[in-house]
Amino acid sequence: MLAFILRRLLQSVMVMLAVALIAFVMFRFVGDPVNSMLPENASTKDRQELRTQLGLDAPVMTQFWIFVTGTAQGKFGISYRNKRPVNDLIAERLPATLELVFVAALFALIVGVPMGVYSALNRHGIVSNVLQVVSLIGISVPTFVTGILLILVFSVWLNWLPSFGRGDVVKIGWWTTGFITISGLKSLVLPAVMLGLFQVTLIMRLVRSEMLEVLRSDFIRFARARGLTDRAVHFGHAFRNTLMPVITIVGLQLGSMFAFAIITETVFQWPGMGLLFIQAVNFADIPVMSAYLILVAFVFVLINMIVDLLYFAVDPRLSVTGGST
Amino acid sequence: MNISNLVSVKTVVHVLDSDLVYSFRKSRVTVIATIVTLGIILASILSPWIAPHDPFDVATLSLLDSELPPAWVEGGDARFLLGTDNQGRDVLSVILYGSRISLAVGFISVALAMTFGIFFGILSGYFGGVIDALFMRIADVMLSFPTILVALLVSGIVRGILPREMHENAALVVLIFAIAVTTWVQYARTVRGSTMVERGREYVMAARLVGRNPFAIIFRHILPNVLGPVLVIATINLAMAILIEATLSFLGVGMPSTNPSLGTLIRVGNEFLFSGVWWVVIFPSLTLVVLVLAVNLMGDWLRDALNPKLR
Numbered sequence: 001m002l003a004f005i006l007r008r009l010l011q012s013v014m015v016m017l018a019v020a021l022i023a024f025v026m027f028r029f030v031g032d033p034v035n036s037m038l039p040e041n042a043s044t045k046d047r048q049e050l051r052t053q054l055g056l057d058a059p060v061m062t063q064f065w066i067f068v069t070g071t072a073q074g075k076f077g078i079s080y081r082n083k084r085p086v087n088d089l090i091a092e093r094l095p096a097t098l099e100l101v102f103v104a105a106l107f108a109l110i111v112g113v114p115m116g117v118y119s120a121l122n123r124h125g126i127v128s129n130v131l132q133v134v135s136l137i138g139i140s141v142p143t144f145v146t147g148i149l150l151i152l153v154f155s156v157w158l159n160w161l162p163s164f165g166r167g168d169v170v171k172i173g174w175w176t177t178g179f180i181t182i183s184g185l186k187s188l189v190l191p192a193v194m195l196g197l198f199q200v201t202l203i204m205r206l207v208r209s210e211m212l213e214v215l216r217s218d219f220i221r222f223a224r225a226r227g228l229t230d231r232a233v234h235f236g237h238a239f240r241n242t243l244m245p246v247i248t249i250v251g252l253q254l255g256s257m258f259a260f261a262i263i264t265e266t267v268f269q270w271p272g273m274g275l276l277f278i279q280a281v282n283f284a285d286i287p288v289m290s291a292y293l294i295l296v297a298f299v300f301v302l303i304n305m306i307v308d309l310l311y312f313a314v315d316p317r318l319s320v321t322g323g324s325t
Numbered sequence: 326m327n328i329s330n331l332v333s334v335k336t337v338v339h340v341l342d343s344d345l346v347y348s349f350r351k352s353r354v355t356v357i358a359t360i361v362t363l364g365i366i367l368a369s370i371l372s373p374w375i376a377p378h379d380p381f382d383v384a385t386l387s388l389l390d391s392e393l394p395p396a397w398v399e400g401g402d403a404r405f406l407l408g409t410d411n412q413g414r415d416v417l418s419v420i421l422y423g424s425r426i427s428l429a430v431g432f433i434s435v436a437l438a439m440t441f442g443i444f445f446g447i448l449s450g451y452f453g454g455v456i457d458a459l460f461m462r463i464a465d466v467m468l469s470f471p472t473i474l475v476a477l478l479v480s481g482i483v484r485g486i487l488p489r490e491m492h493e494n495a496a497l498v499v500l501i502f503a504i505a506v507t508t509w510v511q512y513a514r515t516v517r518g519s520t521m522v523e524r525g526r527e528y529v530m531a532a533r534l535v536g537r538n539p540f541a542i543i544f545r546h547i548l549p550n551v552l553g554p555v556l557v558i559a560t561i562n563l564a565m566a567i568l569i570e571a572t573l574s575f576l577g578v579g580m581p582s583t584n585p586s587l588g589t590l591i592r593v594g595n596e597f598l599f600s601g602v603w604w605v606v607i608f609p610s611l612t613l614v615v616l617v618l619a620v621n622l623m624g625d626w627l628r629d630a631l632n633p634k635l636r
Binding site: 015018155260263281282286 | 466469470471473474477478480481482484485486568571572575576577578591595598599601603606607610613614617618621
């Protein structure tokens with residue numbers, strides 16, 4: 001058990017180091033940081049000073065070490081475009097993205113799981129067939145098109161919901177939240193639906209196929225033979241065994257929702273990390289890009305590790321030989 | 326002469342008689358999807374000749390024609406079937422030219438990714454060892470991130486390397502490169518897997534005993550046997566490449582508005598949504614969705630048809 005956890009941790013650290021190396025190479029060798037930070041007419045002396053200040057005259061290995069230790073403490077350097085510390089930029093933007101992803105994931109679960117269970121239990125019903133077709137189309141429609149359609153219908157034609165920004169936000173410490181104002185909540189609806197919709201179709205299909213699988217297994221047949229009610233069989237036995245793989249997939253999807261938030265935030269001008277990243281890509285603002293890369297990689301590695309450990313904790317079959325990871 | 330003719334007729338009959346063609350004709354959805362895809366491809370290739378207007382010829386544009394609704398809506402003009410945008414450009418023509426770019430980026434990036442993927446996959450599957458381990462670790466890391474993120478990152482880095490004034494002209498190349506770099510891993514993975522299986526087969530052993538050199542064995546003997554699954558991935562990836570291109574262009578880091586693809590058109594049209602000018606954004610979106618859906622359906626069918634388990 002302990003050996004497994006240690007090995008898993010080591011693996012995660014290696015991945016993070018690899019990502020840090022990519023980020024470092026990006027920062028150091030894509031364009032000249034000194035030229036990007038100083039105005040065109042800066043003197044040679046200024047350039048030399050900045051070079052020393054950034055530590056660019058040290059050996060490359062030393063630079064990498066400084067970069068890694070700095071990053072581990074949350075020091076990401078200074079944005080080329082805004083001339084401000086990247087940490088400040090991220091701290092401003094992070095709450096918006098986290099709230100968006102959280103609400104979208106909640107929406108996906110609340111809608112997707114019941115739909116999946118329903119279409120597994122009534123496999124040949126009209127409603128489940130409609131759901132299947134709709135979800136197939138849903139997977140083929142690019143998310144930004146979904147977003148545009150949502151805006152067109154609910155903001156332009158019906159004029160019910162706002163189509164950009166976060167509405168009024170309240171500051172609690174450094175965190176800004178849109179959860180406690182009406183306009184904040186209203187602004188959350190469309191972006192969260194857009195970000196969650198793709199996951200809804202995914203979760204629905206997953207729950208459906210998992211549940212169909214479980215319903216075919218022997219212990220369900222025996223439960224029926226014992227004379228249990230449909231309700232007890234479906235929800236006490238089948239549903240509980242369906243949830244395990246669903247939780248892992250949803251966990252892994254949480255990471256990719258951060259990435260897809262880039263698109264949502266662009267469509268709705270949502271002031272989160274994704275919008276920051278897109279602006280950085282557009283201006284080749286390398287420090288912001290590498291900071292974003294490291295943060296997202298961290299989220300991914302963390303979620304992956306938690307899911308692996310959860311598997312290990314839940315599935316007793318893995319614990320005998322220590323698994324094959 | 327006569328004999329070779331006979332052979333080709335025989336081959337054609339043989340092909341038409343195969344399981345694949347039979348299952349294709351049986352699946353009505355696939356037939357429709359193929360017709361739609363071919364139709365869009367044909368229309369986009371022929372766009373300079375069939376487009377009712379030349380949207381890039383400024384002399385023919387008139388601001389008097391700007392923001393006209395589609396022909397069947399009140400106030401529409403029969404000259405502009407799908408309406409016009411804010412500069413008076415015909416939406417239908419712009420879509421035709423736009424899908425040409427989308428398809429070009431799709432096909433070229435798939436071909437590029439396929440070539441690299443097959444090459445590296447087959448080498449690392451045949452030889453194994455350190456190179457194999459290195460490639461597969463890279464593949465692991467790349468596959469664990471969403472493709473759109475990797476594509477964004479690659480295009481960001483390339484933009485950082487290129488001088489700023491080159492961005493617009495190089496956009497097409499940057500896009501193709503970014504998509505190919507993001508997707509080659511999937512081919513490499515698959516090809517590596519099947520190569521490792523083929524490597525142990527008797528015909529490979531025989532070729533080795535005869536003393537053929539390793540590269541001849543790899544490219545003359547093994548390559549034809551590992552191409553099947555690649556075809557499926559390529560079809561599905563064509564839809565994905567088109568989608569990534571559209572997304573990047575929509576996000577503003579793809580094709581510039583002077584040379585728009587479908588994604589660029591959607592981004593530009595999106596800005597006019599609030600003035601009630603819905604047709605400028607809806608029709609390109611619709612084209613994109615139909616195209617991606619059709620290619621996806623073809624890919625799904627091909628995957629099932631080539632899967633021996635489902636026969």
